[in-house]
Amino acid sequence: NDRIRIKEVLGSDMVNHNITIMGWVRTFRNNQFIALNDGSTNNNLQVVAELGHYNEELLKRITTGAALKVKGTIIPSLGKGQKFELKAEIIEVIGDSDAEKFPLQPKKHSLEFLREIAHLRFRTNTFGSVFRIRHSLAYAIHKFFNDKGFIYLHTPIITASDAEGAGETFHVTNFDLENPSKNEDGTINYKEDFFGRPTNLTVSGQLEAELGALALSDVYTFGPTFRAENSNTARHLAEFWMIEPEMAFSDLEDDMNLAEEFIKYIIKYALDNNREDLDFLASRLLDEEKQKPQNERNEMGLIEKLEFVINNNFERITYTEAIEILKESNHNKKKKFQFLIDKWGVDLQSEHERYLVEKHFKKPVILTNYPKEIKAFYMRQNDDGKTVAAMDILAPGIGEIVGGSQREERLEKLEERMKEMNIPVKELSWYLDTRKFGTCPHAGFGLGFERLVQFVTGMTNIRDVIPFPRFPKNADF
Ligand code: 4AD
Ligand code: MG
Numbered sequence: 001n002d003r004i005r006i007k008e009v010l011g012s013d014m015v016n017h018n019i020t021i022m023g024w025v026r027t028f029r030n031n032q033f034i035a036l037n038d039g040s041t042n043n044n045l046q047v048v049a050e051l052g053h054y055n056e057e058l059l060k061r062i063t064t065g066a067a068l069k070v071k072g073t074i075i076p077s078l079g080k081g082q083k084f085e086l087k088a089e090i091i092e093v094i095g096d097s098d099a100e101k102f103p104l105q106p107k108k109h110s111l112e113f114l115r116e117i118a119h120l121r122f123r124t125n126t127f128g129s130v131f132r133i134r135h136s137l138a139y140a141i142h143k144f145f146n147d148k149g150f151i152y153l154h155t156p157i158i159t160a161s162d163a164e165g166a167g168e169t170f171h172v173t174n175f176d177l178e179n180p181s182k183n184e185d186g187t188i189n190y191k192e193d194f195f196g197r198p199t200n201l202t203v204s205g206q207l208e209a210e211l212g213a214l215a216l217s218d219v220y221t222f223g224p225t226f227r228a229e230n231s232n233t234a235r236h237l238a239e240f241w242m243i244e245p246e247m248a249f250s251d252l253e254d255d256m257n258l259a260e261e262f263i264k265y266i267i268k269y270a271l272d273n274n275r276e277d278l279d280f281l282a283s284r285l286l287d288e289e290k291q292k293p294q295n296e297r298n299e300m301g302l303i304e305k306l307e308f309v310i311n312n313n314f315e316r317i318t319y320t321e322a323i324e325i326l327k328e329s330n331h332n333k334k335k336k337f338q339f340l341i342d343k344w345g346v347d348l349q350s351e352h353e354r355y356l357v358e359k360h361f362k363k364p365v366i367l368t369n370y371p372k373e374i375k376a377f378y379m380r381q382n383d384d385g386k387t388v389a390a391m392d393i394l395a396p397g398i399g400e401i402v403g404g405s406q407r408e409e410r411l412e413k414l415e416e417r418m419k420e421m422n423i424p425v426k427e428l429s430w431y432l433d434t435r436k437f438g439t440c441p442h443a444g445f446g447l448g449f450e451r452l453v454q455f456v457t458g459m460t461n462i463r464d465v466i467p468f469p470r471f472p473k474n475a476d477f
Contacts, residue, residue: 003069007040010084014074021045021086022094024123025066027106031059034088036068042125042280046077046085054091065097065104065123111464118468118477126284129277130465133270134453138222140269141243141449144262145220150245153212153219155205158194161431163207164376165423169200170228170238201226204446205244207378207431210407213246213442214434220245222449230472234461235399237450239470246444252380252389252406255443256316256366259393259402262447263364264310270456271306278303278456285458298397302458305396314364314393320344322367325360326352347374350399357394364401365394377423379405380441381413391445398455404445411435 003020023038023045032051035044047070049059062068069092077085103117104124114121121127142152162169173193180188193199205221212219221244229236245262247254270278282302289297300308317325326341326348341352348367357365369387372379379388393402408414414435418425425432453465463469468477 005040006036006038006043006045009045009074009086010041010043010082013084015076015084017074018072018089019074019086020069020071021047022067022069025062025064025068025097027064028062034062034068034070036070036086037123037128039122039128041276042128043082043276046079046082047072047088047091048085049088049091058091058093061093061096062091063097063099063102064106065099065102065120066093067095067097068092069094111461115463115469122467125280127464129280130453130457130459131467132277133274133281133457134465136270136274137266137453137456138449140266140273141222143269144265145245148218150218150220151212151216153205153209153216153221155202155208155221155223157202157224158199159202160194160197160199161207161428162200163202163204165421166203166376168227168229169203170226172199172201203227204242206246206444206446207428209244209246209444210378210431210442211434213248213444214438214440217248218245232472234463235451235454237462237466237469237471240462240466241449242446243449244444244446246442248442249440250406250443251441252368252391252443255404255406255445256368256391259391259404259445259447260314260366263393263401263452266452267306267456268310271303271310278306281457281459305458306456309364309395312363314366315361316366316368318369319367319371319387320369322348322352322356322365325356329355329360345371345373353394353399357396357399362396364396367392367394372417375405377418377421378407378414380408381417389443395451395455397458398451401451401455402445402447404443406441406443409435409439409441411439 003022006021006023009019009021021036021038023036026035026037026044028034032049034047034049036047037044070086070088071090072086072088074084075087077083079085104120109124114124114127122131145152158172174195183189202225204225205223209219209221221242223241224239225242226239228238245258247258285302323341323344330341357363368391369382370390371386372381372388375388375390379390381388389406391404392400395401408417411432414432415425418428450462450465454462457465459465463471
């Protein structure tokens with residue numbers, strides 16, 4: 001199989017080369033011009049089938065969606081907008097496509113509609129661009145950490161613990177309906193789980209990553225995580241991928257620095273390596289913006305936004321300062337929030353986050369030192385007795401993209417907090433052991449991969465940046 005990808009054909013000068021390409025028909029005009037695409041780029045290669053050269057039977061089978069193999073010679077193109085085309089010598093239909101039943105039309109389809117046709121969704125320009133960028137970001141993530149000497153640690157998907165202690169776990173069971181196991185008294189044992197042990201799907205690889213960091217110094221995870229929160233929003237999935245670095249001998253400041261450097265690196269990587277796809281999505285977004293009333297339009301285009309983020313420092317403020325800003329804005333009647341922030345200690349709603357990021361600072365914001373009551377048990381307690389060394393990064397248009405903290409490395413403090421929060425101390429003895437044998441300050445964060453892909457691609461709905469989205473009641477494809 002000596003086929004060449006269309007991206008390569010269009011990106012180099014192969015005039016007079018005899019080559020083979022394979023792809024799917026986008027359009028077929030005048031019984032002569034085939035626009036062929038193989039998913040390597042949104043640009044189609046124009047294949048010219050000389051008139052009178054091919055029999056009627058074959059020509060009839062060249063329909064939108066059909067898979068073709070074409071052997072021919074690259075020639076300079078006279079057509080507008082393309083430099084090269086392929087003068088076909090042999091055309092072979094590899095897979096037919098019933099033109100009458102083919103669900104995609106040459107017009108624009110809604111993203112919701114495309115979500116219903118899993119296999120053809122990938123054949124559209126929008127999703128082609130999104131998934132090529134998603135791939136590229138995943139690659140850049142490994143490159144970033146590898147270049148810094150971090151070890152990629154694979155953490156388990158089936159686990160007995162709830163790392164966040166938030167009770168949002170999916171239960172795992174191997175219950176056999178036809179042949180259920182029985183209790184001693186003969187009744188059915190409905191509680192049979194993972195070979196007799198209750199388990200769930202992981203919500204985060206952090207606790208395991210901490211074990212890795214306290215031996216290997218710097219580690220990261222990058223894998224699927226699961227949340228059983230019944231939220232139908234444009235930024236929640238039941239199954240999403242998370243990147244979780246964990247660093248020994250590091251504090252909150254180191255953690256923020258790493259997260260900011262990391263996000264900027266990934267965005268720059270996309271700008272440097274995915275420009276064609278980003279430009280396509282940027283112009284798609286611009287069309288969308290034009291439908292909106294003037295005052296609701298974004299001030300910046302996609303590329304401008306990404307360049308702005310990599311060229312400016314993130315704003316760093318404490319939770320307490322954020323509350324002051326929100327109270328003040330309410331006071332000045334600049335913005336009336338539906339959920340009024342009237343007292344210190346409450347969690348921020350997404351409308352507050354959006355105000356801080358999109359209206360007040362107009363740039364990504366790192367919020368630190370949250371009240372301990374609204375954060376997880378493992379975060380390091382500050383000396384004020386009220387706050388923990390937490391940090392969340394809020395991004396324009398997305399909201400929370402990163403959640404992280406310095407960890408409580410002091411055994412007594414950690415145990416005390418776990419008891420206060422009803423976290424099972426005994427079950428987590430494997431975790432607490434790290435605090436007994438050479439504990440040290442350490443810190444890490446979790447970045448939701450899909451939210452990052454959303455930010456980079458400008459896609460509005462998180463369901464459109466993962467190949468097979470999982471959200472309430474959606475699990476077939
Ligand atoms: O803030 P979270 O819950 O933090 C943790 O899980 C920590 N253990 C991370 C750590 O310190 N190692 O989740 C981290 C990030 C969020 O900021 C968000 O980007 C993403 O994961 N996230 C989700 N993304 C999509 N759908 C959901 N339901 C998400 N829940 C969290
Ligand atoms: Mg969080």
